[in-house]
Amino acid sequence: MMRKLLPVVIIAALFSLGVVAGVGIIYTFGPLPDVKSLQEFKPYTSTKVFDREGNLLGEFALERRDTIPLSEIPEKLAEAFIAAEDSRFFKHGGIDFPGIARALLTDLKRMKFSQGGSTITQQLVKLLFLTPEKSIRRKVIEMLLAMKVEKYLTKKQILELYLNQIYLGNGVYGVAQAARAYFGKDVKDLTLGEMAILAALPRSPGFYDPRKHLDRALIRRRYVLSRMVEEGFITKEEAAKAAAEPVVLAERKREKIGRYFLEYVRTYVLKKYGYDALYKGGLLIYTTLDPDIQKMAEESLEERLSALEEKIRDDKLKEISKEVSPEGDVLADMTVLEEPLEGALLSVDLKTGEILAMVGGRDFSRSRFNRAVMGKRQPGSAFKPIIYAAAIDAGKTPADIVEDLPVEFVKNEMENWRPSNYDGKFLGKITLREALARSRNLATIRLLNEIGISRAQRMAKRLGIESPIPSNLSIALGSLSVTLEELCRAYSAFPTLGKQPRFLFIRKITTSDGRVLESNSPTFRKVLSPDTAYIMTYMLQSVITSGTGRRARFLGKNLGGKTGTTNDYVDAWFIGFSPRVLTGVWVGYDRPISMGRGRTGAVAALPVWIDVMKRALRKYPAGRFPLAPGIVFARIDPKTGLRAASAQAGTIMVPFKLGTVPPWQSRSENPSLKDQEDIL
Numbered sequence: 001m002m003r004k005l006l007p008v009v010i011i012a013a014l015f016s017l018g019v020v021a022g023v024g025i026i027y028t029f030g031p032l033p034d035v036k037s038l039q040e041f042k043p044y045t046s047t048k049v050f051d052r053e054g055n056l057l058g059e060f061a062l063e064r065r066d067t068i069p070l071s072e073i074p075e076k077l078a079e080a081f082i083a084a085e086d087s088r089f090f091k092h093g094g095i096d097f098p099g100i101a102r103a104l105l106t107d108l109k110r111m112k113f114s115q116g117g118s119t120i121t122q123q124l125v126k127l128l129f130l131t132p133e134k135s136i137r138r139k140v141i142e143m144l145l146a147m148k149v150e151k152y153l154t155k156k157q158i159l160e161l162y163l164n165q166i167y168l169g170n171g172v173y174g175v176a177q178a179a180r181a182y183f184g185k186d187v188k189d190l191t192l193g194e195m196a197i198l199a200a201l202p203r204s205p206g207f208y209d210p211r212k213h214l215d216r217a218l219i220r221r222r223y224v225l226s227r228m229v230e231e232g233f234i235t236k237e238e239a240a241k242a243a244a245e246p247v248v249l250a251e252r253k254r255e256k257i258g259r260y261f262l263e264y265v266r267t268y269v270l271k272k273y274g275y276d277a278l279y280k281g282g283l284l285i286y287t288t289l290d291p292d293i294q295k296m297a298e299e300s301l302e303e304r305l306s307a308l309e310e311k312i313r314d315d316k317l318k319e320i321s322k323e324v325s326p327e328g329d330v331l332a333d334m335t336v337l338e339e340p341l342e343g344a345l346l347s348v349d350l351k352t353g354e355i356l357a358m359v360g361g362r363d364f365s366r367s368r369f370n371r372a373v374m375g376k377r378q379p380g381s382a383f384k385p386i387i388y389a390a391a392i393d394a395g396k397t398p399a400d401i402v403e404d405l406p407v408e409f410v411k412n413e414m415e416n417w418r419p420s421n422y423d424g425k426f427l428g429k430i431t432l433r434e435a436l437a438r439s440r441n442l443a444t445i446r447l448l449n450e451i452g453i454s455r456a457q458r459m460a461k462r463l464g465i466e467s468p469i470p471s472n473l474s475i476a477l478g479s480l481s482v483t484l485e486e487l488c489r490a491y492s493a494f495p496t497l498g499k500q501p502r503f504l505f506i507r508k509i510t511t512s513d514g515r516v517l518e519s520n521s522p523t524f525r526k527v528l529s530p531d532t533a534y535i536m537t538y539m540l541q542s543v544i545t546s547g548t549g550r551r552a553r554f555l556g557k558n559l560g561g562k563t564g565t566t567n568d569y570v571d572a573w574f575i576g577f578s579p580r581v582l583t584g585v586w587v588g589y590d591r592p593i594s595m596g597r598g599r600t601g602a603v604a605a606l607p608v609w610i611d612v613m614k615r616a617l618r619k620y621p622a623g624r625f626p627l628a629p630g631i632v633f634a635r636i637d638p639k640t641g642l643r644a645a646s647a648q649a650g651t652i653m654v655p656f657k658l659g660t661v662p663p664w665q666s667r668s669e670n671p672s673l674k675d676q677e678d679i680l
Contacts, residue, residue, distance in 0.1 A: 504520050
């Protein structure tokens with residue numbers, strides 16, 4: 001018996017000498033870390049981001065951890081860790097000398113140095129104060145610190161810290177986060193078998209990972225359960241029942257929605273509150289994102305763009321087959337076959353200005369560039385409503401006549417500018433209403449030339465266009481660069497009678513203990529007179545009822561919007577709204593590459609808008625657009641822009657500002673006593 005104990009006694013004696021030597025090392029290399037700070041220690045906790053319905057949208061953290069008090073951790077779970085890692089936890093003063101002796105004897109037999117024999121207190125010290133270095137010096141420091149920790153903290157405090165700090169694999173720290181990561185449960189709902197699986201992990205999280213090595217995890221679980229029996233924590237019957245439990249792991253979290261939105265939130269919080277607050281402070285961020293609208297936006301954009309991309313590639317392959325030189329060289333541009341078609345979407349609640357959905361691209365992991373708020377592209381005809389808003393604001397009416405005829409402007413001494421319409425045709429004299437509804441380039445250029453470029457520039461600035469606006473007539477065709485967010489902001493002034501909402505994406509930010517750091521309420525800025533805004537809404541409704549956006553008219557009458565297409569079909573847009581929700585869509589390649597003939601805003605962007613607005617109209621129903629004070633309606637002949645008798649075929653009712661109703665077409669239609677009968 002003495003012979004068996006002799007090696008242990010010798011090893012213990014040698015180790016004691018090592019401790020004494022280690023003390024000398026400590027005094028040589030500097031003082032120990034201050035463990036008193038553990039009494040107020042608060043571990044880093046993740047910042048959580050929630051959508052408008054309270055669902056967890058995402059987290060920002062250095063370590064995935066949720067800190068909970070010991071009182072919320074099941075007793076059996078704590079006992080499982082004690083049985084597996086440190087059965088003498090409540091008896092030793094930080095160091096388990098018999099355990100160390102056994103571990104050292106094993107090391108001598110294996111002729112290698114290991115980390116065995118560490119108590120829970122030592123493991124905690126290692127997590128909080130020390131590096132992963134393996135050396136006698138570091139082990140000695142670990143032991144000395146463990147003894148100091150035991151002087152300042154109670155056993156329960158040490159156990160609570162340990163169970164919240166311990167690394168349990170797959171980027172997870174602490175039992176609360178591990179319960180969710182592995183089993184999709186709160187710790188209070190874990191079974192005994194699941195508790196034993198978690199307690200099996202500290203020894204080697206990767207080796208005993210139940211996702212990768214279930215067989216090893218089950219062997220280790222049986223060991224943990226047997227140790228719990230030996231320590232009197234559970235009965236043999238309970239252990240047998242737990243060992244027989246099937247291991248049902250939670251499905252790995254699917255790709256989260258709103259990754260571009262989350263990055264938008266992250267950038268904002270990092271800039272305003274700093275790195276430590278974001279990644280260590282455990283903030284709670286309550287956002288405006290609607291998960292249903294966001295999911296539909298992402299799914300529709302991917303589905304529609306994939307189908308469109310396939311058609312574009314088919315067309316390009318046909319083109320390539322016709323453009324091969326006699327030597328076999330491909331003459332056609334093949335870039336379109338190599339680049340992914342991209343898109344962006346922004347959806348806003350006009351009642352509050354809250355962003356409901358934001359999609360910055362098709363694949364966040366491929367490109368973090370947020371095309372909804374950062375991508376500046378030419379808007380094409382989607383800029384035209386700003387020109388018309390400036391004209392209406394200056395006193396023009398939807399019934400005013402403008403010529404859709406060829407026009408030529410001097411560009412420089414050597415060249416003239418001869419703009420054209422998309423279809424190469426001319427409609428002659430048409431109303432402003434029809435010119436906008438049918439997106440007539442020549443009519444819009446003439447209108448801009450009449451009201452003046454500076455007036456249109458001022459209107460754009462009033463509506464929230466911050467990008468530079470060139471001082472030339474080509475802006476009537478959208479020859480400037482803007483973001484999707486800017487265009488959506490500009491359009492938001494129309495259905496709100498000129499009271500433009502400030503776009504919000506965060507409702508509230510609080511600390512983990514409930515202190516409010518930021519709270520945002522809806523605010524509005526008056527940028528248009530109500531009557532100008534109402535007339536613009538009416539004209540944009542015509543785009544959907546009878547113009548370039550008529551593909552969407554099946555959704556209902558109370559919708560307005562505008563298509564946009566740039567030269568050579570490089571960019572496609574649709575910005576549109578109901579009385580409650582505004583949604584903007586952009587489609588194109590990151591580089592200015594043509595999508596091919598016919599890929600207009602109505603073809604490439606409008607289908608996505610329809611998908612999203614279908615969902616939005618169900619979830620955010622709205623009645624009619626609000627009527628502005630001072631608006632009167634009169635029946636006009638769209639061919640002449642003049643008032644017409646109510647019985648005349650083809651006439652339409654048009655809104656006007658007071659004092660701007662056009663005269664009658666003929667004297668016979670203007671009875672002296674009833675000249676107001678058709679004005680409402």
